[in-house]
Amino acid sequence: MATKQHELAVQIRQRIENGEFSDTNRLPTEDQLIEQYGVSRYCVRGAVAILAEAGEVFPVRGSGVFVRERRSGNYMPMSAANGFTFDFAKHKVTSTIQELALVRADAQLAKRMKCDEDAQVWRVVRLRTVDDLPISFETAWYLKEFVPMLNESIAKGSLYAYLRDDLGLSFGFTDRVIRMGWLDSLSARLLHLHEGDPAICIEDDAFLANGRLFNASHSLYHYNNAQFYSVASMR
Amino acid sequence: MATKQHELAVQIRQRIENGEFSDTNRLPTEDQLIEQYGVSRYCVRGAVAILAEAGEVFPVRGSGVFVRERRSGNYMPMSAANGFTFDFAKHKVTSTIQELALVRADAQLAKRMKCDEDAQVWRVVRLRTVDDLPISFETAWYLKEFVPMLNESIAKGSLYAYLRDDLGLSFGFTDRVIRMGWLDSLSARLLHLHEGDPAICIEDDAFLANGRLFNASHSLYHYNNAQFYSVASMR
DNA sequence: GAGTGGTCTAGACCACATT
DNA sequence: ATGTGGTCTAGACCACTCA
Numbered sequence: 001m002a003t004k005q006h007e008l009a010v011q012i013r014q015r016i017e018n019g020e021f022s023d024t025n026r027l028p029t030e031d032q033l034i035e036q037y038g039v040s041r042y043c044v045r046g047a048v049a050i051l052a053e054a055g056e057v058f059p060v061r062g063s064g065v066f067v068r069e070r071r072s073g074n075y076m077p078m079s080a081a082n083g084f085t086f087d088f089a090k091h092k093v094t095s096t097i098q099e100l101a102l103v104r105a106d107a108q109l110a111k112r113m114k115c116d117e118d119a120q121v122w123r124v125v126r127l128r129t130v131d132d133l134p135i136s137f138e139t140a141w142y143l144k145e146f147v148p149m150l151n152e153s154i155a156k157g158s159l160y161a162y163l164r165d166d167l168g169l170s171f172g173f174t175d176r177v178i179r180m181g182w183l184d185s186l187s188a189r190l191l192h193l194h195e196g197d198p199a200i201c202i203e204d205d206a207f208l209a210n211g212r213l214f215n216a217s218h219s220l221y222h223y224n225n226a227q228f229y230s231v232a233s234m235r
Numbered sequence: 236m237a238t239k240q241h242e243l244a245v246q247i248r249q250r251i252e253n254g255e256f257s258d259t260n261r262l263p264t265e266d267q268l269i270e271q272y273g274v275s276r277y278c279v280r281g282a283v284a285i286l287a288e289a290g291e292v293f294p295v296r297g298s299g300v301f302v303r304e305r306r307s308g309n310y311m312p313m314s315a316a317n318g319f320t321f322d323f324a325k326h327k328v329t330s331t332i333q334e335l336a337l338v339r340a341d342a343q344l345a346k347r348m349k350c351d352e353d354a355q356v357w358r359v360v361r362l363r364t365v366d367d368l369p370i371s372f373e374t375a376w377y378l379k380e381f382v383p384m385l386n387e388s389i390a391k392g393s394l395y396a397y398l399r400d401d402l403g404l405s406f407g408f409t410d411r412v413i414r415m416g417w418l419d420s421l422s423a424r425l426l427h428l429h430e431g432d433p434a435i436c437i438e439d440d441a442f443l444a445n446g447r448l449f450n451a452s453h454s455l456y457h458y459n460n461a462q463f464y465s466v467a468s469m470r
Numbered sequence: 471g472a473g474t475g476g477t478c479t480a481g482a483c484c485a486c487a488t489t
Numbered sequence: 490a491t492g493t494g495g496t497c498t499a500g501a502c503c504a505c506t507c508a
Binding site for chain 2: 052055058060061063066075078079080081082171172173174175176177178179180198199200206207209210211223224226227228229230231232233234235
């Protein structure tokens with residue numbers, strides 16, 4: 001569902017990319033945006049907050065909202081979790097499926113996913129590439145309770161888009177843990193690295209808007225090809 | 236500056252920790268909190284958002300605001316950047332100073348910190364431990380323009396608290412990049428690891444509320460003792 | 471002093487969960 | 490049908506920047 005704030009953020013972003021503010025590097029004032037779009041200050045501030053969280057602008061009290069320089073390298077956003085395909089919409093994303101099977105949760109997975117032991121779970125193992133570089137080796141589990149059907153065609157594309165648009169699931173939040181991991185022989189071969197090499201490891205637990213966990217995953221990232229970006233608030 | 240929202244978040248957190256809601260695992264409704272504290276809905280929702288961002292509660296439309304289980308391990312928050320000492324207020328934090336010197340920026344640092352070459356910069360190298368475990372080897376730079384004085388006594392404690400409370404600086408946001416790094420002989424020795432070992436590397440660029448960069452840093456984290464946590468929105 | 475973003479209030483309507 | 494959180498509006502006052 002697109003709110004007014006999100007739509008406004010998209011429009012402002014468009015104007016930034018068109019270079020409309022490149023002379024002063026400042027957005028119009030809040031009052032001007034209210035005027036231009038016929039919306040309330042709440043919406044304008046919400047849209048600016050979306051852009052600020054993405055590191056595209058920063059507001060300074062008393063001065064205005066400044067457009068930030070675009071970061072040069074390729075970074076993956078740390079604070080978003082809308083799926084690989086969405087988060088890297090501007091890049092060429094591919095997924096090579098290593099495994100797609102309906103399995104029963106073992107004790108460990110059942111504990112993590114807060115489901116019954118022997119509950120049915122889709123297990124999906126994929127190699128992900130961005131702009132033709134191998135980025136990550138991902139193992140993901142989806143509770144069949146929420147995802148009745150899954151196949152290779154879906155898993156090759158945007159699995160999250162399928163869940164949202166076709167199954168009607170609405171997402172809430174994702175718990176994310178970042179730590180060091182180590183490659184086994186399969187992940188090393190696929191990432192063009194060596195067994196035992198280090199990898200940045202991200203464990204995600206993804207919840208629906210109603211607070212139910214529906215997806216857990218474990219991703220090992222290529223130590224040269226992947227780096228992450230986030231902007232942290234200091235208030 | 237403590238806003239009403241932050242004060243309210245602290246009070247609600249206190250009640251959670253006292254176990255007041257442990258029967259239903261739900262906070263009072265927004266209307267009840269408005270009633271209990273005599274504040275507006277804006278404040279109540281702001282306070283809940285603060286707790287939700289920290290992973291302590293999650294709101295479900297139509298149902299209420301649920302208290303989450305406390306995470307078991309020790310994680311460092313990824314989305315906060317208020318300094319080590321603050322972010323781990325509940326832990327025993329120590330900093331061993333390896334170097335504290337007033338130096339001139341070289342070309343590389345000047346570019347990163349957007350200052351003149353030869354600008355004066357405090358260079359602070361510290362080993363940080365949490366609960367007596369070596370956690371990270373940190374190299375930080377502070378522009379003398381904003382930090383006229385610095386000494387070992389300050390750097391051993393909470394440098395950020397000094398900047399905020401004594402120098403009156405007000406912080407804005409921090410750009411953060413996470414990637415893989417590798418230990419040199421000094422950092423390896425201090426972290427009780429080996430030269431060439433991998434480390435999670437975090438590069439921070441910290442900005443004041445007026446958008447001026449005042450601090451850059453480079454931290455190498457112990458691959459066993461450090462892990463990070465964040466909760467990502469999926470809207 | 472004029473103009474900017476930050477916090478706060480009061481009130482309306484909407485989307486969703488539960489009874 | 491009721492109650493919950495989510496979005497949106499209008500308006501006030503405050504903190505800060507800059508001429």
